[in-house]
Amino acid sequence: MTTIYDGPKAAIGSTSTHPDDVDGLEQYEIVWLSGHQLPSGMNRPRGAALEIVDLLGRGDPDGRGQPTVWVRGPLVEAVAETSGARLVRGAVVTVAIPEDQPRSHRRTDGVQRADASETRR
Numbered sequence: 001m002t003t004i005y006d007g008p009k010a011a012i013g014s015t016s017t018h019p020d021d022v023d024g025l026e027q028y029e030i031v032w033l034s035g036h037q038l039p040s041g042m043n044r045p046r047g048a049a050l051e052i053v054d055l056l057g058r059g060d061p062d063g064r065g066q067p068t069v070w071v072r073g074p075l076v077e078a079v080a081e082t083s084g085a086r087l088v089r090g091a092v093v094t095v096a097i098p099e100d101q102p103r104s105h106r107r108t109d110g111v112q113r114a115d116a117s118e119t120r121r
Contacts, residue, residue: 029051030104032101033048034047050071053071054072056072059096071095072093073093076088076089
C-alpha cells in the first residue's frame with residue numbers, strides 16, 4: 001500500500017527533484033492512482049488520474065519492495081462538453097508512487113487507466 005504524505009504544503013511549481021534523479025516518471029505525465037492510494041476522505045474506490053506537476057524526491061520502497069517517488073499534482077477528470085470532453089484539474093495531492101505506476105490515457109471522452117498489458121509492472 002502506498003503511503004499518503006501529509007508533510008509540508010508547498011505551492012505547486014515549487015522546486016522539485018532533478019529529473020535525472022527519478023527513473024520512469026516525468027513531469028506533467030498523467031498516472032492512475034488506485035482508490036487505496038488516494039488520501040482518506042476521497043471517495044473514489046475505482047481510483048483517479050493524477051497529473052504529476054512536481055517530482056519531490058525518493059520515498060521508501062512499496063509493499064513489493066519497489067522504489068517510490070514523492071509526487072505532487074492535481075487530480076484530473078473529464079468534463080463532457082458538446083464538442084467532446086476537456087480535462088479539469090481538481091484537488092492537489094502529494095503521494096509516494098512506484099516508478100512503474102500505471103499510466104492514464106487521454107481520450108476524447110475522458111481519462112482512463114491504462115490496460116494492464118500497457119503498464120510497466
